[in-house]
Amino acid sequence: MSRPSKPEPSQPATSRPDDRRRPTDASADDTTQLDAEASREVRSRSLRLLGELLRPRRGALALAGLLVVVSTLGQVAGPWLVSLAIDSAVPDLMDGDVDTLVLVGSAYLVAAVVGGLCAGAYVRQAARIAQGVLLDLRRRVFRHTQLLSLEFHESYTSGRIISRQTSDLEALRELLDGGLTGVVSSLMLMLFTGLSLFLLDWRSGLVLAVALVPAWLLTRWFQKRSQVFYREQRTTSARLIVKFVETMTGMRAVQAFRRESTTEADYGRLSEQYRDANLNTMGLNGRYQPGLVLIGNVAVAVALALGGWRVYSGGLDVGVLVAALLYVKRFFQPIQQLGNFYNSFQSATAALEKVSGLLAEEPTVVEPRRPVALPHARGALRLDHVTFRYGDGPVVLPDLDLTLPAGQTVALVGTTGAGKSTLAKLVTRFYDASEGRVQLDGVDVRDLSTTDLRRAVVMVTQEAYLFSGSVRENIALGRPGAPQADIEAAARAVGAHEFIMDMPDGYDTDVNKRGGRVSAGQRQLLSFARAFLADPAVLVLDEATSSLDIPGERLVQHGLQTLLSDRTAIIIAHRLSTVAIADRVLVMEHGRVIEDGTPDELAAGDGHYAALNAAWQDSLV
Numbered sequence: 165m166s167r168p169s170k171p172e173p174s175q176p177a178t179s180r181p182d183d184r185r186r187p188t189d190a191s192a193d194d195t196t197q198l199d200a201e202a203s204r205e206v207r208s209r210s211l212r213l214l215g216e217l218l219r220p221r222r223g224a225l226a227l228a229g230l231l232v233v234v235s236t237l238g239q240v241a242g243p244w245l246v247s248l249a250i251d252s253a254v255p256d257l258m259d260g261d262v263d264t265l266v267l268v269g270s271a272y273l274v275a276a277v278v279g280g281l282c283a284g285a286y287v288r289q290a291a292r293i294a295q296g297v298l299l300d301l302r303r304r305v306f307r308h309t310q311l312l313s314l315e316f317h318e319s320y321t322s323g324r325i326i327s328r329q330t331s332d333l334e335a336l337r338e339l340l341d342g343g344l345t346g347v348v349s350s351l352m353l354m355l356f357t358g359l360s361l362f363l364l365d366w367r368s369g370l371v372l373a374v375a376l377v378p379a380w381l382l383t384r385w386f387q388k389r390s391q392v393f394y395r396e397q398r399t400t401s402a403r404l405i406v407k408f409v410e411t412m413t414g415m416r417a418v419q420a421f422r423r424e425s426t427t428e429a430d431y432g433r434l435s436e437q438y439r440d441a442n443l444n445t446m447g448l449n450g451r452y453q454p455g456l457v458l459i460g461n462v463a464v465a466v467a468l469a470l471g472g473w474r475v476y477s478g479g480l481d482v483g484v485l486v487a488a489l490l491y492v493k494r495f496f497q498p499i500q501q502l503g504n505f506y507n508s509f510q511s512a513t514a515a516l517e518k519v520s521g522l523l524a525e526e527p528t529v530v531e532p533r534r535p536v537a538l539p540h541a542r543g544a545l546r547l548d549h550v551t552f553r554y555g556d557g558p559v560v561l562p563d564l565d566l567t568l569p570a571g572q573t574v575a576l577v578g579t580t581g582a583g584k585s586t587l588a589k590l591v592t593r594f595y596d597a598s599e600g601r602v603q604l605d606g607v608d609v610r611d612l613s614t615t616d617l618r619r620a621v622v623m624v625t626q627e628a629y630l631f632s633g634s635v636r637e638n639i640a641l642g643r644p645g646a647p648q649a650d651i652e653a654a655a656r657a658v659g660a661h662e663f664i665m666d667m668p669d670g671y672d673t674d675v676n677k678r679g680g681r682v683s684a685g686q687r688q689l690l691s692f693a694r695a696f697l698a699d700p701a702v703l704v705l706d707e708a709t710s711s712l713d714i715p716g717e718r719l720v721q722h723g724l725q726t727l728l729s730d731r732t733a734i735i736i737a738h739r740l741s742t743v744a745i746a747d748r749v750l751v752m753e754h755g756r757v758i759e760d761g762t763p764d765e766l767a768a769g770d771g772h773y774a775a776l777n778a779a780w781q782d783s784l785v
């Protein structure tokens with residue numbers, strides 16, 4: 165029997181019902197427009213996360229604050245000391261008194277040295293805080309994503325998860341690494357420079373205040389536009405990553421269905437959109453920055469003209485004018501940095517919103533608070549009036565009532581979409597029943613600890629996933645810490661020992677290196693060995709559909725029989741040979757068991773199984 169292969173987990177969840185998406189959860193994170201309430205919620209969620217990350221670092225933050233204040237004071241003291249030097253020290257020197265100049269000069273030096281040292285210490289301190297926050301976040305995102313139930317992973321594409329862990333964390337890194345440190349010191353510098361100017365000469369201060377009006381208007385204009393452009397930049401970049409990851413992970417399907425030109429065209433279109441979004445933001449910067457420089461220079465010119473006139477008419481000392489001009493000039497320099505920062509701030513806010521959305525997702529399958537201990541399960545299974553639907557979707561299993569005695573081998577057969585895999589996912593508790601319960605040895609699986617459950621029930625999936633590492637490590641996953649003798653015994657039992665010994669380094673062969681590549685059948689045998697070593701009471705097996713050649717199938721069949729021995733087994737069967745070794749066959753359709761009996765009984769009848777069996781027999785001729 166052949167059937168279409170399952171959707172790759174990384175493929176977009178096009179068939180999933182979208183109506184259960186909440187505005188604040190991670191599935192809404194690709195939306196560019198949110199309504200007011202949703203965006204408030206998203207913002208407060210991001211701020212909560214930021215608070216959680218910063219709270220343990222309060223002391224370090226206070227120290228950074230102190231360092232930045234001292235370094236800024238050191239910087240703003242400069243122009244004021246210059247004015248003192250011009251207006252007092254130089255005249256004193258002309259009168260033969262050198263002390264003032266020495267005093268002012270020394271003060272300048274001390275201010276410069278202390279300011280410089282504190283600025284350096286501030287940068288290092290800020291970097292330590294930023295890196296600590298990023299480390300926490302990176303670990304949290306990874307840990308959390310691993311903890312989330314299969315339901316989440318089946319609906320959230322892997323491209324999007326990769327986006328969270330890479331480009332979103334990268335945006336936060338950029339902000340924390342460079343931007344934020346610079347902006348805090350820039351803001352401090354502007355504040356202190358403005359204050360010093362007003363204290364030194366309030367009339368020049370007024371020139372600055374007037375110049376701030378167009379600068380503020382320009383900045384508002386810039387902010388509004390860049391907000392849109394920046395969101396666009398981030399969404400187009402995320403789409404690009406998603407497309408890339410999906411194409412690469414689904415490469416086999418892409419090539420098999422000759423989708424190369426379509427995917428290339430799609431990717432090219434997304435790349436162009438990304439380029440346009442980048443050009444938009446850069447174009448905006450190209451107008452904002454020169455605008456600010458112009459306003460700053462006009463302010464300096466006006467302050468110079470007015471101040472020059474006042475010096476001429478005796479209302480202002482030259483030194484004060486020089487210092488005032490230095491202050492005005494300095495005031496505008498950091499604004500440009502603020503403009504730049506605003507961009508990375510935008511990306512980082514969007515990134516934080518998405519990351520906090522991911523972290524706000526909760527596992528749908530939760531560990532019981534007070535688990536019932538089941539250290540040695542026998543393997544008796546019961547599905548007690550189980551009804552199941554994915555999320556708010558249609559009912560997939562309606563009121564299924566089934567008893568599987570310990571030690572029975574049950575083959576599940578049925579049309580595609582009948583609910584066989586769903587049944588397997590309920591028994592292994594990757595999902596919880598919507599109604600009714602699944603029991604193992606009379607205990608509801610929701611009351612078992614994950615450790616007991618995973619020890620008692622093991623699932624061998626179609627893909628027979630191998631982790632990077634040696635053959636030995638891959639088998640040992642069944643029982644971590646198992647001695648070599650047990651690993652080898654497991655491999656021998658399922659018939660994998662011979663081909664393992666033929667590999668370049670035997671059990672130490674790396675499965676991902678050349679020479680370590682294994683065939684589909686061998687891969688299955690390795691996963692059987694892993695399950696054999698785990699020795700569970702219940703085995704759930706999604707039999708591979710890949711057409712093995714006859715010797716390969718025989719090998720796998722033999723391995724399978726040893727693996728089953730006398731444990732309870734549920735096999736989603738695709739081969740007649742597997743069904744034949746089962747004690748019982750369940751034929752499923754639309755989530756219901758429509759036939760139930762031994763293979764011989766059912767084959768002798770005139771139901772679905774008999775027809776299926778006849779077709780199988782014919783295909784063997």
Ligand SMILES: Nc1ncnc2c1ncn2[C@@H]1O[C@H](COP(=O)(O)OP(=O)(O)OP(=O)(O)O)[C@@H](O)[C@H]1O
Nearest residue numbers: 180318554557560579580581582583584585586587
């Ligand atoms: N993660 C999911 N989210 C929503 N619906 C799902 C999900 N997985 C499966 N379904 C739906 O549930 C129904 C049963 O699917 P299931 O995979 O259990 O069938 P199956 O009998 O194992 O089919 P196949 O032999 O093709 O694997 C199908 O209609 C399918 O579309």
